[in-house]
Amino acid sequence: MTIIEKPSTSxxxxxxxxxxxxxxxxxxLTDGSIxxxxxxxxxxxxxxxxxxxxxxxxxxxxxxxxxxxxxxxxQALPEDKQIxxxxxxxxxxxxxxxxxxxxxxxxxxxxxxxxxxRSAEFRYATHEVIEECNHxxxxxxxxxxxxxxxxxxxxxxxxIAPLLPIAARPFPSIxxxxxxxxxxxxxxxQKSYLRSxxxxxxxxxxxxxxxxxxxxxxxxxxxxFLRQRVPQHGPFARFxxxxxxxxxxxxLCNAIVVPPPEFxxxxxxxxxxxxxxxxxxxxxxxxxxxxxGDLRMLGEDIGLMNPVAKLLWKLLKIDGRxxxxxxxxxxxxxxxxx
Ligand SMILES: [Fe+2]
Ligand SMILES: [Fe+2]
Numbered sequence: 001m002t003i004i005e006k007p008s009t010s011x012x013x014x015x016x017x018x019x020x021x022x023x024x025x026x027x028x029l030t031d032g033s034i035x036x037x038x039x040x041x042x043x044x045x046x047x048x049x050x051x052x053x054x055x056x057x058x059x060x061x062x063x064x065x066x067x068x069x070x071x072x073x074x075q076a077l078p079e080d081k082q083i084x085x086x087x088x089x090x091x092x093x094x095x096x097x098x099x100x101x102x103x104x105x106x107x108x109x110x111x112x113x114x115x116x117x118r119s120a121e122f123r124y125a126t127h128e129v130i131e132e133c134n135h136x137x138x139x140x141x142x143x144x145x146x147x148x149x150x151x152x153x154x155x156x157x158x159x160i161a162p163l164l165p166i167a168a169r170p171f172p173s174i175x176x177x178x179x180x181x182x183x184x185x186x187x188x189x190q191k192s193y194l195r196s197x198x199x200x201x202x203x204x205x206x207x208x209x210x211x212x213x214x215x216x217x218x219x220x221x222x223x224x225f226l227r228q229r230v231p232q233h234g235p236f237a238r239f240x241x242x243x244x245x246x247x248x249x250x251x252l253c254n255a256i257v258v259p260p261p262e263f264x265x266x267x268x269x270x271x272x273x274x275x276x277x278x279x280x281x282x283x284x285x286x287x288x289x290x291x292x293g294d295l296r297m298l299g300e301d302i303g304l305m306n307p308v309a310k311l312l313w314k315l316l317k318i319d320g321r322x323x324x325x326x327x328x329x330x331x332x333x334x335x336x337x338x
Contacts, residue, residue: 022228026120029217033127038214040138044206046145051203053087053145060086063198067277067284073270085267088150090204091143092263093189095152096256097211098139099161100182101132106165107175108132114169124221131214138207145203154260173229177245179222180298181252185291187215189257223298223326230302242299242309249295250316253288254278279317289320290330296322 045051061082062069068089069075074082108129115122143150153161168175190208193200230241258278263269279285296313299305300322305313313319 019228022224023120025220025224026124029221030120030124030127032217033124033131036213037127037131038134038210040134040141040207040210043210044138044203046141046203048202051201051206053147053201053203056080056083057201058083059199059201060090062086062089063193063196063200065192065196065198067287068273071273071276073273081267085269087146088148088263088266089259090201091146091148092150092152092259094139094142094207095150097186098136098143099152099158100186100256101136101139103161103164104179104182105129105132105136106162107168107179110165110168111172111175128218128221131218135211135214138210142203142207151260151262153255154258157255173226173233173241174244174248176222176225176229177241177248178252180219180226180295181249182256183215183219183222184295185253185257187212187219188291190215219294219326223294226298227302230304238303239306239308242304242306243312245299245304246309246313246316246318249292250318253291253318285317289318292318293321293323293328293330294326296320297324297326 056079058079061079062074062085064070066089069086074085077085108125112119112122112125112129115125151158164178167178190212194205194208194212230238233241264271264274277284279288296305296319299309310319
């Protein structure tokens with residue numbers, strides 16, 4: 001089985017040798033990183049009075065597009081409690097984003113440390129690391145300004161997080177599946193905020209706008225990396241990857257979108273509410289499926305959708321229609337769930 005790869009040398013075909021088209025794409029992405037990138041301290045006016053975090057600010061109330069915001073239990077709470085929960089939840093989402101990106105940065109450094117001279121992949125991936133470092137700065141700034149002491153990921157993931165980047169070196173394809181498992185749901189959620197007409201706290205909006213703009217490049221890279229890399233594996237390794245792919249997506253998606261135990265206990269949120277949101281109701285299951293349309297398309301395109309894999313996608317409750325193109329607007333949840 002060849003999921004474990006030998007380090008690249010000038011004699012070993014690497015992703016950079018795999019095609020001029022791939023190198024051209026990497027050059028375009030690099031160009032974007034150079035000319036269309038953001039700085040969280042230059043492009044967000046943190047000190048503006050409008051950005052101040054003040055008591056009883058209704059802009060922290062969770063909107064309907066947030067599953068908890070749409071839940072009758074939350075909506076029945078007094079306004080000050082809705083604000084407190086909303087602020088904590090948004091801060092925790094930022095902290096999870098930060099922790100996920102720290103794993104990504106660590107894995108990228110493992111991966112690029114073995115790329116050869118003149119590698120277009122080295123140049124682009126290093127730009128991406130710089131952008132992700134900026135994202136961790138702005139996410140931490142948001143957390144700090146809310147004054148909440150959020151923990152981010154759950155206790156198990158917090159413990160194993162430092163070990164995950166090590167996987168990038170022997171298992172680059174699996175590592176990049178993990179990258180997409182985090183980037184796609186986070187991007188999906190942030191886009192739904194930006195597309196809605198809610199009156200959000202401007203800090204939140206500024207952070208999301210920068211993040212969505214730069215994640216478009218990151219997600220393109222991870223997709224193209226897997227399009228290049230997966231077909232290079234032999235049939236048995238591809239079969240194994242076809243099973244690993246949906247498992248990685250589902251496990252990491254859960255780790256990223258389900259708030260940690262501290263959140264539920266801090267606000268005495270009933271267990272039944274947690275179950276409704278993750279993933280007992282029909283609406284919540286449709287939301288879960290909706291995160292993965294682009295990744296089902298990628299799976300089909302790179303030969304990871306055999307009958308056994310399809311069954312696994314179904315068992316993991318992330319099956320459904322594949323997107324026809326990246327970022328294809330969703331159908332309504334009710335239609336998707338049908
Ligand atoms: Fe990011
Ligand atoms: Fe990213």
